[in-house]
Amino acid sequence: MVGYSFELALQGMRRFPRTSALAMLTVAIGLAASMTTLTLLHTLSADPLPGLSQHLYLVWVDTVRAKPTTYTTLDGTGVVDYKRLRMADVEALLAARRAVRQTAVADMFARVEGGDAGHGNDETILAATSDFIPMFGVALRDGRSWTAAEDAARTPVAVIDSELARSLFSTERAVGKVLRIKGHAVRVIGVSAPYAPQPHFFALDQWSFSGSERERVFMPYSAALDVGAEPRRSDGCDADTAKDKTLFSVDVARCAWLGYWVQLDTPQAVADYRIYLNNYLQQQKDLASFGRSQQAQLLDVPQWLTLQNVIPDNVRLNVWLAGSFLLLCMVNVTGLLAAKFMRRSAEVGIRRALGAPRRAVMLQHMIEAGAVCVLGGVLAWPLTLLGLALLRMQGQGFTDLARLDVSMFGALFMLAMLVGMLVGFLPAWQVSMVQPGLQVKSA
């Protein structure tokens, strides 16, 4: 019976091709609008480091020796605070080694040159400590990461990504070669695959999403400071910092410029670390006189991304807008199909009089509605790609990452089926209620 219903449904679709095409097109536009906005949201809310990020926590203790300078404007804008630490605290926390792994993270800037001087680029350097590379899942292609001993000894070593290796040394086999940063020699000890988790959660002060920017040099922050790389901004400085060192340059000893991340594998470890942090803060006796809120924070990655409002509001707003538009399209198609189906009430009446059960009539029309929507979904695919291409053309940094992946393609198909069911139900039910006798009589 299903096969027969299928045949009838396809025949029905071909009967008024204009109406069918119109319904298909409407479904396609609604689906494409929804899928375009959903894909962007999906891209932006994806886990930056699947498998690793659930164990990562950002550590924050507010130890800047200055009066708090918060000024909240009625326009709802305030100074963004990236929860960075002063170097003294980073060193103390690193020395305690209370977590499975721990690392400082900061983006620093310098001109990086290859073997022959003059050939180089202005690079964003990811300055960290030895645990960063295993902890944040940087894939090494060659060589090794640096060790805690090299951190302590301030050894000028670096891991660079394959792209920079090719650009500076024309080969990916760059281990053992020497970089020059501000005239200082830095030995390459490892070559990594390009590393660009989205969002750029470990240094949101630089950018949150980018298809083009990334750090191509990883090195110990101690050595990075020695060779003259500079952090660009801080979250606040001690009161005794010279004023001209607070805005564009950072007094590395007095300003909060290093992010600090730990890896904690169990809830117990998280709870223990919290206690440890609060104790650590209690020990800073001289802090009390500055009137800052004495609170330690331990934030997991989702909390951190929410706090920083990483996904722009209008991305979600557009999903709502497109969703309601899809709803409108669905009501519209329901109407088109109802009109189309009811036009054939005479022949349905005959079929019913000849013994076709309601179920069969209903099934036939549900299939027809489903087919219209699935074909609409097929049509929506290129339309979605077009929508995403339009999005990427806007070039707002985060938009150029929007791509249709397999899961979103599956979601499109499921959505089309669901829309078909919802849209087809009412008209199919209506047409299955046609009385057999009546139609035979009047025909």
Add this chain to the structure above:
Amino acid sequence: MSLRVMLASLRRHSLMPALVLLQVAFACAILCNVFFLAWQRLEPMLAPSGLDADNLIVVDNLAAMGRSFTVAETEAGERALRAVPGVRAASAGFALPMVDSASILLNLRGPTQVAVGVSAFFGKGLVQSLGLKMLGGRDFVASEYRPWGIGASNGDDAWNTGAAQPIIITQALADKLFGRANPLGQMLIDPEDKDGHGYQVIGVVKHMLRNQLGLAIDGRADYTVLLARSIGNTAMLNYAVRVDPSMREAAMQGVKKAIERQFAPLMSGGVQPRVEFYADKRDEALKSSRATLWLLLGLVLTIAIVTLVGIMGLTGFWVQRRTRQIGIRRALGARRADILRYFLLENVLIVGAGIALGMLLAYVGNLMLMHYYELSHLPLAYLPMGAAVMLAMGQLGVWGPARRAAAVPPVVATRSV
């Protein structure tokens, strides 16, 4: 034909009218919100800048790394700019119009307890250099300016003067803060600044568009003030340069050269000064808003077309089903115009009900969005706008089918189908 008959007929066959109604309701709800979103983008585009936009050059991105510009260097820059042929006025300033690298935001509260967040421009002689139009009061006098700078020290704290400081506000702010009262001489305080002595209004300018266009919505475009700050030692500064309209291009070249000459030796770290006309900067700043606006326009058009097609399809079918009834009515003496009017009126009825539901949905939808996102209240004025579009679409959609209905000859009544 009485309304009761019409309603009875609608009740008898309720699926088609219900679908039209639902469609109109959704479309109306979306349209109201889209119009509102579009207006939020449009508002900063249409807001008057209040200054000599075509002849104003803004110099941005002057930044001293690890040191600061001294007062002497800043003033030398000002003198060099004034010496450029075609330049009428030049001021060193901070957070000037259309500067995006820095902005100053503060809160002000008036005697009526109304508090607003405002943008501020700093610099000496800005009324002249920006070409602002004063409506009342006076400009600052030289002795009122206090040196100020960012990332550098300027001796005593310029904010804490021990007395109220003079302030120039816009007409829009005066209306908001003081209502009908004369703003001149009125006192304002900053509720966040506990040690401050407040501000006294000494002048009112007509318009002054704030430099964060994202905040220039909901009637807040002109929430801008001038404070009596001259630029002292600072790590960052801007210049506002007003030029002779007949020498725009030549003056631009001159200004670029003067900035290069004065600041190239003082800046390091690969930062390039930006010298642009205000009008171009504003145009650039509005680029993404314009893109969004086109997108929203496309959405409005699509919604209109989808609704139109939907109404046409449904009413077409519905008219066809009632061919016989129409024939009977014609045979009983109804004129063509009566039939036409019947269908148009019926459509108004259905669409009207849809609009009523749609307005409710629009409002609920807006409340929901407000709850989750930073969006302001949907002003009630948007509801009739969506309604008008829907009514027009309804009448347009029903016109064809109604005409066909009116063309049904009375003889149809005698046939069996």
